[in-house]
Amino acid sequence: MAFHEIRFPANLSFGSVGGPERRTEIVTLANGFEERNTPWQHSRRRYDAGVGLRSLNDVETLISFFEARAGQLHGFRWKDWSDYKSCAPLSTPAPDDQLVGIGDGVTRVFQLRKTYVSGLQNYVRPILKPVAGTVLVAIEGDQKIEGLEFSVDPATGEITFTLPPDLGTRITAGFEFDVPVRFDTDAIQTSVASFQAGDVPTVPVVEIRI
Template structure:
């Protein structure tokens, strides 16, 4: 998978629409009862950045960004301004006792979904063990945190993060109605699963 470690322009991302998406098949039988088949256990985000473009300069920025990513070919960082911070999140261990994964937890009643954070913002991660800040090495492309020695207790982290995304089209549908006016029907982007 090709990935460019650059963030989509924040000023345009702030006006984007979208959020988590699931895939569920629902089969309704003749009696009206339903059978639901959950295809994805974890969500995948989908956004439309066309709603964030307000000026001719922003459109030019999107066109340049789209061309540099070659449409769907290369992924990039995207800031979901409705969900980009995680505070006091219990980290997930990996097979290596020195390496832990950054996560964002979503709890509702007895159900909790754990989202892997693979694109932490540089300089935003604060890791604590038993309330004490820990000296760690953070991989900004995987969200893995390496300790110099195995932590004595489960580590917690505060982090700001981006979503790894790609354009979900190889065509950019721009209509120039006047010099300062461009119309865009939709520019979809979708989260890339790690």
């Protein structure tokens, strides 16, 4: 299986239904209390690519994309319109949006990440597929120049600094990103008549670990 560094047409993913899922194992004890555990450190996202289809031309575009990925065989990028920025959906990414690491004077490579906070709890999500040209980086609030002071690998989400950040310095970043996914079916069924009547095919898409 390969990963194709190509994004599913964003105009077709717009309006799609989906989001994160978790896996929780629950055991109910004899006294009625529960023990809950999860084997997953990170959530996994699922979407329906069929919901965004609006015309027969969209169906043709979907089929071409599906065939080029050989169904479930190859992964690709997906724009999650409800969560594709380091900041709030209606804001513009800034270099101080997300804390991605603390300098130690030696390390030059840092993984992009996004932190979700609710109350006293938080979840740190690794960002593996940033959108090229959107990544802004700062050290202690001082914005750095891409290509001169740092580089970004859009295939892994790793930032590499020319010189290691000083000990104790805060490294922050702002960015847009995609989700690595694959089709969750090897068959797409469409009907010209039913599509014109308002019915659209179900095309499940699922996040993959890379």
